Amino acid sequence: MPMTEQSDLYCLPESTSAALLFDAPWRRFGVVGDSLSAGIGDPTPGYANRGWADRVADVLRRLGPDARYLNIAEYGVTTAETVSGQLDRMLEFGPDLLHLPCGPNDILRRDPDFDRIEKAMRHMYEVAAGARALLTTFTLGRAFVVPAFPDWHRRIRDMNEITRDVAADYDAVVVDMWNHPFNDRDNLVSADRIHFSTSGQAVMATEVVRRLSHELASRSG
Template sequence: MSSITPLPAPYTETDDPLVLPREQAIALLDGAPWQRFAVLGDSIAAGTGDPSPGYHPTGWADRVAAALTAVNPGLAYRNSGRVGATSTQVRHRQLPEILAFAPDLVHISCGGNDLFEAGGDPNRLHDNLSAVFAALAATGAQLSTFTVADVWEVERMAPMRPMRDRMATMNEVIRTVAADYDAVLTEFWDHPVRTRPTLMSADLIHFTTSGHAVVAAEVVRSLAARVDRG
């Protein structure tokens, strides 16, 4: 986490309308069958971001893991996310580790570093993501992923607006691959959190921890929709 203090958030964790209280997250996941949860990818997977006053300094994936552990106390959790990782690196360096871990629920989050600069190849990203999803789907694991939010209309984000079209392209690749492998897809492109001026860390790339709290809430909701209630 960065040591730079971000702008004060308009809410705290206890009154943020986009954040699920712990008890509600646990109730939504009641009956979830997953015993081994893995996350692989880049800094978004790793949970990078500046702390937000009034919010626990916890990344989204750790929050989801905590809710799943409350439902299944024996849950095993591994997060191989690395800052700066490209889809090629995820495919060749992280995927073998995660396959060896043998998860029954796995979230894949990468692609931004592939297309961060002009000239990135969406076709290579598609090929790498397809290979990662295919290998994990073959194990029988439930796959999960999400799109990135359209944060670039906020005034603070003006220096980063050239990224917007590339990230929209990345989202299309993610949607396509998620559909191919019946992954749980959590959509953030039009999510209301995108307009919060305190959402982004000082680097204007990563969510603050207030954003991570919202991401965790939406991922829990998406996963809950796949739980077989009998």
């Protein structure tokens, strides 16, 4: 029998997710970055056709009817382009929970300069810190593959290390997808072999909720 969102062990129902975040203070959820931030992906039978960020926003709306959500992520943008083209608008929105990209388009170059990439990412976090919001980000999953680059997995590992290091300096929540078991699923990625399908989006939303729940528990402990 094909797996569905209801039978997926890595997915939580929206009501359960809301229960995990019942005392969450966040009422203005913002997302900037690229197509991975936006939650673009092909439909998967048995799963709602919604991206991870829209799903998290739905959970937050369950917690308070005054919750607001703004996602201005754009296909193909780099970290530097996120800063120049999106962050001013996002700061005007005034998020108290803000998701930042993890650099997938920065490493889509013939010879990526990782020192420059790290500098751009640190600048992004510095600007985003002006929102005084809890910052979140992902690491890239190992199922995210661009065959044109034979060193692709090394690039992802290097990018993920930059993401983890910079996020730690800004007390950001990191949702680590690099070695999550769902990377082994046949239906995880879309036809383009880059973006997670909606089955992956559902799992990512659950992982975000779990990490935010852990953050709440650590604050109150």
